[in-house]
Amino acid sequence: MRFKRMRKRNALIIITAPSGAGKTSILEGVRKLLPALHYAVSVTTRAPRPGETDGHDYRFVTAAEFQQLIQEDKLVEYEEVYPGLFYGTQRSELARACDQEPVILDLDVKGATCLNKQLSDTCLTIFVSPPSLATLKRRLVHRGTESEASLEARLERTNDEMRYADTFDEVVVNNDLDKAVAQTAALIQNYLAQ
Ligand code: 5GP
Secondary structure, eight states, X not given: OOGGGOOOSSOEEEEEOSTTSSXXXXXXXXXXXXXXXXXXXXXXXXXXXXXXXXXTTEEEOOHHHHHHHHHTTOEEEEEEEETTEEEEEEHHHHHHHHHHSOEEEEEOHHHHHHHHHHHGGGEEEEXXXXXXXXXXXXXXXXXXXXXXHHHHHHHHHHHHHGGGGGGSSEEEEOSSHHHHHHHHHHHHHHHHHO
């Protein structure tokens, strides 16, 4: 896959999914195939997970710092993705990336819908769907990052979020990770080559 064939400027790709659908793994694969994509680092009030680093995976901030960013209009969108846990897209990050390379954003379904409304002319939106709710539950349990309560909350949320799948440009069903990565990369490459 040759990224240099891509000609579109200031393009934006939004990838979204219910939690645990495999979006992060797909993104990792896509970023390897298309290394010139700029990954926009979000701000969050949640704690870093083991292996995550500040400024690379997220910019980790306190609730007070997050409120300050909102007040200063530094976030192009933000959501309380889980109770008490805020995530937001930094305006500066988006602007910097758009000036240079196509930017890819990893957002929850509400945030993706919000940005899609603001930027639909220059954005490709991709919804990653788990094969089934049962598969999603297995994946979340296997990942082992959730308490019982947060697992239930995430699954309940998935039921709601799946209803929005058709509002996005493309839906990738993550049955097989390698195939889903290839499909997503091809969608992005086609979009950027237009
Ligand atoms: P996690 O805590 O598992 O890293 O992310 C939880 C959810 O927050 C994921 O669905 C992820 O896509 C979403 N998310 C990450 N950054 C942002 C952001 O800047 N804005 C919004 N709305 N959602 C985000």
